[in-house]
Every structure is written in structure tokens, then in C-alpha cells.
Amino acid sequence: MGNKHSTVSEFSSCFSKSRGKISERLVVIQSSKGGSSGGVVGEGKTEQQVFVEMESTLKGIRDGASVLDLDPESTVGGGVEDIYGEDQATEDQLITPWTFSVASGYSLLRDPQYNKGLSFTEKEREAHYLRGLLPPIVLSQQLQEKKLMNSIREYQVPLQKYMAMMDLQERNERLFYKLLIDNVEELLPVVYTPTVGEACQKYGSIFRRPQGLYISLKEKGKILEVLKNWPERSIQVIVVTDGERILGLGDLGCQGMGIPVGKLSLYTALGGVRPSACLPVTIDVGTNNEKLLKDEFYIGLRQRRATGQEYSELLHEFVSAVKQNYGEKVLIQFEDFANHNAFDLLAKYGTTHLVFNDDIQGTASVVLAGVVSALKLIGGTLADHTFLFLGAGEAGTGIAELIALEISKQTNIPVEETRKKIWLVDSKGLIVSSRKDSLQHFKKPWAHEHEPVKNLLDAVKVIKPTVLIGSSGTGRTFTREVIEAVSSYNDKPLILALSNPTSQSECTAEEAYTWSEGRAIFASGSPFDPVEYNGKVFVPGQSNNAYIFPGLGLGLVISGAIRVHDDMLLAASEALAKQVTNENYEKGLIYPRFSDIRKISANIAAKVAAKAFELGLATRLPRPADLVKYAESCMYSPIYRSYR
Numbered sequence: 001m002g003n004k005h006s007t008v009s010e011f012s013s014c015f016s017k018s019r020g021k022i023s024e025r026l027v028v029i030q031s032s033k034g035g036s037s038g039g040v041v042g043e044g045k046t047e048q049q050v051f052v053e054m055e056s057t058l059k060g061i062r063d064g065a066s067v068l069d070l071d072p073e074s075t076v077g078g079g080v081e082d083i084y085g086e087d088q089a090t091e092d093q094l095i096t097p098w099t100f101s102v103a104s105g106y107s108l109l110r111d112p113q114y115n116k117g118l119s120f121t122e123k124e125r126e127a128h129y130l131r132g133l134l135p136p137i138v139l140s141q142q143l144q145e146k147k148l149m150n151s152i153r154e155y156q157v158p159l160q161k162y163m164a165m166m167d168l169q170e171r172n173e174r175l176f177y178k179l180l181i182d183n184v185e186e187l188l189p190v191v192y193t194p195t196v197g198e199a200c201q202k203y204g205s206i207f208r209r210p211q212g213l214y215i216s217l218k219e220k221g222k223i224l225e226v227l228k229n230w231p232e233r234s235i236q237v238i239v240v241t242d243g244e245r246i247l248g249l250g251d252l253g254c255q256g257m258g259i260p261v262g263k264l265s266l267y268t269a270l271g272g273v274r275p276s277a278c279l280p281v282t283i284d285v286g287t288n289n290e291k292l293l294k295d296e297f298y299i300g301l302r303q304r305r306a307t308g309q310e311y312s313e314l315l316h317e318f319v320s321a322v323k324q325n326y327g328e329k330v331l332i333q334f335e336d337f338a339n340h341n342a343f344d345l346l347a348k349y350g351t352t353h354l355v356f357n358d359d360i361q362g363t364a365s366v367v368l369a370g371v372v373s374a375l376k377l378i379g380g381t382l383a384d385h386t387f388l389f390l391g392a393g394e395a396g397t398g399i400a401e402l403i404a405l406e407i408s409k410q411t412n413i414p415v416e417e418t419r420k421k422i423w424l425v426d427s428k429g430l431i432v433s434s435r436k437d438s439l440q441h442f443k444k445p446w447a448h449e450h451e452p453v454k455n456l457l458d459a460v461k462v463i464k465p466t467v468l469i470g471s472s473g474t475g476r477t478f479t480r481e482v483i484e485a486v487s488s489y490n491d492k493p494l495i496l497a498l499s500n501p502t503s504q505s506e507c508t509a510e511e512a513y514t515w516s517e518g519r520a521i522f523a524s525g526s527p528f529d530p531v532e533y534n535g536k537v538f539v540p541g542q543s544n545n546a547y548i549f550p551g552l553g554l555g556l557v558i559s560g561a562i563r564v565h566d567d568m569l570l571a572a573s574e575a576l577a578k579q580v581t582n583e584n585y586e587k588g589l590i591y592p593r594f595s596d597i598r599k600i601s602a603n604i605a606a607k608v609a610a611k612a613f614e615l616g617l618a619t620r621l622p623r624p625a626d627l628v629k630y631a632e633s634c635m636y637s638p639i640y641r642s643y644r
């Protein structure tokens, strides 16, 4: 060490001396000629020897010596010699990218978890070697927030806003969450539906840095190792997709990664789960999307989807590796899988792992909450209503089942009977008993005795639903005729157009209000602006599982739950419905405002945790006395921390 011709050299530009301390504790040790084959790092030194020398160098540095003290011949401060062998490093001359770093100085500014940008105080700039790396002004976090909101509002194109938010997340995580929490109604459509849908469609072109783990068929047999590559160890929530049913946009393959990333940012902003405890995962088994397969910027495996045993083995390895690596209490949220896999995965792992399918279960919980709270406006009990769904997939049958379960609990009538008040239409028409043999298993419970009915309009006319729910993923399917028909015998029809993104919504808010002559109670999966009709302003609500999964997940985490139970979904739903205020009802809203979501999530979490304790599924003992307070105390806050 210390010799400039040594094969092991300190990467001196990373060091500088400031008042006897090392301003940047980053050392890179490189091999020069000869490479590092066979564990030898040039000139006969093994990696082990290099490591020991490097440790002792670091110790010297920590003890107050400077690089200059250690290496009198070093060219710190100038020189054009290739002392680090960088110029000689070709493809044949391998180097070892050793990097030991503790965030301070320049690396602190590059670390999104700790970076505060212009908000570093004078004291922190002094203590953390930031002098000169920042302009002299010190800004408060509020002012930074104002500045960023101003610049985000300048963008006219939603995707530009999305990219600006992603850039911020990668630059300054706390500021990103501060913005999202304080401006949730404005920014939710940017980081979540509808814009996240467009982002996924164009993910290959806008990709900058990986934001989660990509596990493809190439990683088969090595998934545990892949999980260990992720820098964080204490993971509490994983959102995983295989990209086959991204919103109502279909198969987007590996580009579905935008969904787990977006959902997890809501786990933090809306539910208070720490960002470092969240892991977005995309399982890449190929794609059947021909356009993507031909797209030169596509980032996934360029092959058609693996199915059958190959698919299930990869998923099994993933689920098992997660439990082995993070333990039994890590929540795996399945998101945007196609229904031919989603139901089976939930059934297979629901009894052995802490898994939750957001599209089936989270959606069910949020819609049940909306329907229950809407009863204040439309009258009657749940059991008094007749439900008709367009779409009999994950969302449709998931919601239908939870509504039937809740009616059964309320009336003591068996669920097989309560299902009979609920009807579903799929792409082939009304689901009826004569179709039973050819139906997918999750549709069979809904095959009631009835004549075949070919389409939604005819189904509306014969079933006469009081509640019409769209979960088809196909836009503009609630036509004028359909809404007029449902409004012809309902004073206040409840119409939920759940499909995302906005382009796939079964109808717009304006259509619902206009065609029902201002009588519909309306909510949609993606947000719509208020509508003026006949001199009155109607405010549409958003019926989206984002109301449920962050609070539900928080409840599972804080109680140390080991399984998800249907009663937890009912508890979450009830907690959400209870948060709707008279002020909301007066505007025709059946959900509370997203601006109150952290309080709502804490309440949902408390109810879910209470249920977990009651069912004997909680491991966090003893049970905290006040679960709402406990939930609130566990929630991540994006306020900057002070650094010693």
C-alpha cells in the first residue's frame, strides 16, 4: 500500500481532508494488470489480502490519518497519470469494483434515503462534508415542496408529471412522500391510475433505473440469491405482478413493474409502511403481447409466456424463497395477474403464507364499503338490493362473493342463497345455469337459474338491478341505453364503473349523471372531475382498492399477522364505510376524501389488527391496548430527520 505502482490503490479523488477528518469515506480498491482471476487481485495478492489491507487503510483513515499521510506519493490534487489502471481496463482486463461507503459528502447527496438537498442545515453541511457541494441557501422542506409542486404543475402532459415524480423518488425519498401525502388528491392520478397505466405501456422507453426486483425465468433455481441482492433486509410488504393483466390494459409483460412500484408508494404514503420495508417485484415469464415482443425498447424476456408446470414452479420457488428469506410475516400482495392464475395462486398459498390478492380481495372490500355507505343515500339494507355486474373476473366475482358473505352474516341466510341476489354478465352474456359446464370455476357459483340473456342491456331489463357494477376492463360499455334503463325504475341507481385506467371506465361521470338525469350515485375506479348538470355540481367518488390495501397491510404488519382471513376484509370494509361523513353524503359521495386517507388507514389497520388478534392470527404480543394509536405511532413520517 502506499506505492503508486501498487496494484491496490486508494481511489484518492474520493477523499479530501477537512479539519483532520475524512470528508468522504469511500474507498475503491482496484486490481490493475492481470485482473482478478482465481481470486488473485494482481501481483500475487489474494482478494483476502487486499481486503485486510483495505480494512487497515480505512482504520487509519478513521483514526485521523489522511490519504496523503498514508501515501506520500499519491497524486491527490492533480496529475494525469493512469495510476488506477482505469485506462488500461479493457474487456479482457478484469477489475474488482470494491466500494465501501458510508453516506456523507457527495455520496450523501446521491442517496435518496438520506438526501435533503437544499434543506441540509448549516450544521449538517459542516458535519457531513457538504460545504461547497451545495449553493449557500438553506431551504425549509415546505419551501422545497412548494417549488416542486410549482414545477410539476407546469407540465401539461401527465406522463411528464409521472416522470418528474419518479425522478424525485430516486433523488429525495422523503420529499417525494411529503409531496404525495400533502397533495394526495392531486398526485394520486399521477403516480397511480390513470397515469401509471400509460407509464407501464411506455416503461421500456422511460426506464431509467430499476425500482424493484426483476425475477425472470432466467433466475429459476436462484430466486433466494436474487432476493439477497436487494439492498434492504427488513422487508414487510411485497407487491408482485407477472404483468399479464395490467389494469384494463392487458398483458404488458415485464413493463408491469410500474404497478408494484406505484402500489408500494401508496403503501408508504397512504398506509405509513416504511419505504425501506417495501419490495416491488415483477415476475417475468415472457409476454404474449406481440407489439411488445417487436418493440426494440422492450425490457423483458422476448418470448411467449411460460405456462403450466414451468409457470407454477417459478411462482412456487418465489413464494417459498420469500418466506425463507424474510420469514412468515412478510405480506405478499398479488397484483394484476390474469384470472386464470390469480384465483389458483390465492387458493394455493392462502392457507400457508401471508398472501393477499388486491384485485379479488382489496377490490371486494372497497366496493362493499361503498355499497354499505351508499345505503344512506339509496335506502334499504344490503339484502334489499339486486346487484348486476358487467365483468365476471377477479374484481367482479371477488366483490360479489364478499357482498354475499356480508348479507349472509347480516341475515343468517346461507351464502348459497344470498348469492341469488347477485348476477353477473361476462363477454358471452348473463351467467346462467345452462352455461355452467363451460364456465371457469370462479364463475360457477353465479350460474343461477334463468333463460340465457345475450347482453348487458337485456340483462338490465330482465334483472332490474338497483346496483350496477362495471368490472369488465372494457371502456364505454355502460351505454346511454343501459344507464337510461337502470334509471327508469330506480329513483337513485348506484352505478360503479370500476375499470381502470380512465380509458377503460365503463362510462364517464358526465355520462352517468347526464343519462340518469342527475339521479345516479356514481363512483369510478379512476378519478373524474366534478360535473355540472342542470345547474348543480356533482362530485364523483373514486371506488378504488387504494382505500383498502394500505390500511389492511399496515394492520397485518403491526399485528404480526400470519394469514389473511375474509373477516379482515369485512373489518376493513366496515372501518372504511364508517369514515364517510355527512359532508361527504351531502355531495353525493359514498367514500371519504383521499385527503383524510392516513387517518382512514390507521382506523382500517386497527380494525384489521383487532380481527387478527381475535382470530388468533396475530403474533405481536401483548396486544396493544389502543390499536388506532398504536397504528398511528407505527406510521412512517416523511418529515426530514436531523443528522448528528
Ligand SMILES: NC(=O)C1=CN([C@@H]2O[C@H](COP(=O)(O)OP(=O)(O)OC[C@H]3O[C@@H](n4cnc5c(N)ncnc54)[C@H](OP(=O)(O)O)[C@@H]3O)[C@@H](O)[C@H]2O)C=CC1
Binding pocket: 245, 246, 247, 248, 249, 338, 339, 358, 359, 360, 363, 366, 390, 391, 392, 393, 394, 395, 396, 425, 426, 427, 428, 470, 471, 472, 473, 474, 477, 498, 499, 500, 501, 504, 524, 525, 526, 543, 544, 545, 546
Ligand atoms: N377500481 C378498482 O379498485 C379495481 C378495478 N379493477 C379493474 O377491473 C377491470 C377488470 O379486472 P379483473 O376483474 O381483474 O379482470 P378479469 O380479466 O379477471 O375479468 C374481466 C371480466 O370482464 C368480462 N368482459 C370483458 N369485456 C367485456 C365486455 N365487453 N362485455 C362483457 N363482459 C366483458 C370478461 O369476460 P370473459 O370472462 O367472458 O372473458 C371477464 O369476465 C380492470 O379494468 C381493472 O383495472 C380491478 C381491480 C380493482
Ligand SMILES: CC(=O)C(=O)O
Binding pocket: 193, 246, 247, 248, 336, 358, 359, 499, 500, 525, 544, 545, 546
Ligand atoms: C386498481 C387496481 O388494482 C386495478 O385496476 O387493477
Ligand SMILES: [Mg+2]
Binding pocket: 247, 335, 336, 358, 359
Ligand atoms: Mg390491480
